[in-house]
Amino acid sequence: MLPISKNWEKFSHLFAREEISAKTLLLQEGQIANTIFLIEKGSLRSWFNNDGKEVTFQFFFEGQGVSSIESFITNEPSLFNIESLEPCVIYTLSKKDFQTLTAQEPAIKEEINAHILQRLFLYQKLFLSRIKDNPEKRYKEMLKEYPEIFQRVPQHYIASYLGITSVSLSRIRNRR
Amino acid sequence: MLPISKNWEKFSHLFAREEISAKTLLLQEGQIANTIFLIEKGSLRSWFNNDGKEVTFQFFFEGQGVSSIESFITNEPSLFNIESLEPCVIYTLSKKDFQTLTAQEPAIKEEINAHILQRLFLYQKLFLSRIKDNPEKRYKEMLKEYPEIFQRVPQHYIASYLGITSVSLSRIRNRR
DNA sequence: TAGCGTTTTTAACAATTGTTATCGTTCTAC
DNA sequence: GTAGAACGATAACAATTGTTAAAAACGCTA
Numbered sequence: 001m002l003p004i005s006k007n008w009e010k011f012s013h014l015f016a017r018e019e020i021s022a023k024t025l026l027l028q029e030g031q032i033a034n035t036i037f038l039i040e041k042g043s044l045r046s047w048f049n050n051d052g053k054e055v056t057f058q059f060f061f062e063g064q065g066v067s068s069i070e071s072f073i074t075n076e077p078s079l080f081n082i083e084s085l086e087p088c089v090i091y092t093l094s095k096k097d098f099q100t101l102t103a104q105e106p107a108i109k110e111e112i113n114a115h116i117l118q119r120l121f122l123y124q125k126l127f128l129s130r131i132k133d134n135p136e137k138r139y140k141e142m143l144k145e146y147p148e149i150f151q152r153v154p155q156h157y158i159a160s161y162l163g164i165t166s167v168s169l170s171r172i173r174n175r176r
Numbered sequence: 177m178l179p180i181s182k183n184w185e186k187f188s189h190l191f192a193r194e195e196i197s198a199k200t201l202l203l204q205e206g207q208i209a210n211t212i213f214l215i216e217k218g219s220l221r222s223w224f225n226n227d228g229k230e231v232t233f234q235f236f237f238e239g240q241g242v243s244s245i246e247s248f249i250t251n252e253p254s255l256f257n258i259e260s261l262e263p264c265v266i267y268t269l270s271k272k273d274f275q276t277l278t279a280q281e282p283a284i285k286e287e288i289n290a291h292i293l294q295r296l297f298l299y300q301k302l303f304l305s306r307i308k309d310n311p312e313k314r315y316k317e318m319l320k321e322y323p324e325i326f327q328r329v330p331q332h333y334i335a336s337y338l339g340i341t342s343v344s345l346s347r348i349r350n351r352r
Numbered sequence: 353t354a355g356c357g358t359t360t361t362t363a364a365c366a367a368t369t370g371t372t373a374t375c376g377t378t379c380t381a382c
Numbered sequence: 383g384t385a386g387a388a389c390g391a392t393a394a395c396a397a398t399t400g401t402t403a404a405a406a407a408c409g410c411t412a
Contacts, residue, residue, distance in 0.1 A: 022380090050308045057307060120296030127303035131233060131339055132226045135369080155390065163307055168369055170391055311399080330359065344399055346361055 007107045014101060015091035020084050026066075027082040033071035034095040039064050042088025043152055047160070048080040056160040057126075059085070059149055069116055072098075085153060135164045136172050183283045190277060191267035196260050202242075203258040209247035210271040215240050218264025219328055223336070224256040232336040233302075235261075235325055245292055248274075261329060311340045312348050 015038065020026070027033055029048055037044070044060040046068075057080070060066045068078035072095065093101075102109045129138055139162055143150065149158065155173075156166035164172075191214065196202070203209055205224055213220070215238050222244075223232040233256070236242045244254035248271065269277075278285045305314055315338055319326065325334065331349075332342035340348075 055307055057304075117293075117296070120293070120300060123300040123303045124296060127299045127306065128233075130303065130306040131231055154388080156388090165370060166390075167371080167392085171369085174391075332359070341400060342360075343362090343401080347399085350361075 007105055007111065008101075011097075011101050011105070014097040015093050018090050018092055020088050020090060022084055022086050024084045024088075025081060026084065026090075027068055027078055027080075029079065029081045030077045031071075032075055033068040033078050036065055036067040036072065036093040036098060037082070038091040038093070039066065040089040040091060042090070043085040044082055044088065045085055045153070045157060046080045046082050047157075054160060056157045059153055059157075059161070061148075061152075065115075069112070069119065073112070073116070085157070130163065135162055135168065136175075138162050139169065139172050183281055183287065184277075187273075187277050187281070190273040191269050194266050194268055196264050196266065198260055198262050198264075200260045200264075201257060202260065202266075203244055203254055203256075205255065205257045206253045207247075208251055209244040209254050212241055212243040212248065212269045212274060213258070214267040214269070215242065216265040216267060218266070219261040220258055220264065221261055221329070221333060222256045222258050223333075230336060232333045235329055235333075235337070237324075237328075241291075245288070245295065249288070249292070261333070306339065311338055311344065312351070314338050315345065315348050 026037060039060060039062050041062060044066055045056050046058045047054050047056040066082060068080060068082065070076065071078035133141065142162065155169060159166040159169035162169060202213055215236060217238060220236040220242055221232050222234045223230050242258060244256060244258065246252065247254035305317065309317065318338065331345060335342040335345035338345065
């Protein structure tokens with residue numbers, strides 16, 4: 001999630017509003033990210049292909065800013081796809097405009113750096129969760145912490161996120 | 177690993193040489209880290225207690241700088257222990273001296289920031305490995321990438337690092 | 353080198369998850 | 383509104399891992 005603050009609002013004219021349908025690919029694995037997306041309505045997920053299997057590893061909702069920020073910053077190919085889960089209203093910001101913006105507003109550069117740190121702390125947390133907890137415990141943790149996700153996201157994506165098959169998640173959910 | 181560079185050498189007088197035996201606790205979970213360790217000889221591991229079970233999650237060798245850098249910087253209690261695997265020769269740097277040092281040498285502050293980023297990228301990599309790969313694949317990856325670790329580190333610590341029991345690792349190793 | 357604690361292997365069994373397939377149900381696009 | 387795709391539950395079976403225990407191998411040191 002990019003922290004969208006006052007700093008950004010002054011530049012709202014640089015953002016383009018877009019309506020997209022569900023399952024729209026906003027960024028493809030291997031491409032260099034040249035856009036930042038802000039979600040006004042709807043949800044996105046990031047996923048990558050692992051030996052023919054989709055692995056979902058993050059969900060995004062209203063108010064969040066989304067990008068393959070590593071790719072966006074370093075110009076390296078993105079390691080993952082960004083795709084809509086529902087019909088969305090998003091605002092897009094091109095890299096060119098982003099550069100204009102950061103040049104004029106160093107505070108935004110700081111925000112981006114803070115954002116990268118946050119992302120990486122998230123990975124740390126997720127990694128430790130994988131070490132410590134089995135799939136069932138991770139499921140319960142997720143249900144407790146982010147119950148709203150289960151209301152909006154198809155279960156097989158959540159299974160993928162939890163590192164198990166949808167069959168296994170279905171079993172865990174119906175374990176008395 | 178802290179990248180120990182020329183910047184540090186000027187301050188070698190601030191480091192205290194210490195010889196420690198195997199299985200010495202250098203930092204205890206819950207304590208605030210107030211020391212940075214440089215390994216001249218020997219090896220360390222970081223681990224934490226998870227419901228009574230030790231979980232090892234990193235190994236350190238000669239030339240590496242080690243600390244619970246998050247705790248050291250933020251003064252929050254460390255989330256993990258640092259313990260010697262073998263008899264070691266280490267150099268220790270106190271937080272006080274470290275602060276003197278960073279005040280005089282901003283480049284070292286930069287190094288530390290870069291180090292934190294590196295650490296977090298490591299978590300990202302490890303997290304994705306946990307998502308993508310089963311224990312057997314992670315073992316093979318580790319054997320290919322870091323064969324030297326297997327020469328020096330007891331197998332049950334490696335098993336813990338891979339997220340499996342030592343029994344399971346033994347089975348995987350002896351799978352024809 | 354003898355003894356003791358640590359580490360690794362092996363075994364048997366239990367629990368969990370994966371795989372494949374089927375079957376309703378729900379969603380979506382036309 | 384209907385057809386086809388997507389989704390969730392379930393079943394049967396296979397594969398993997400966990401658990402517990404015991405024995406074998408190893409390494410240190412007295």
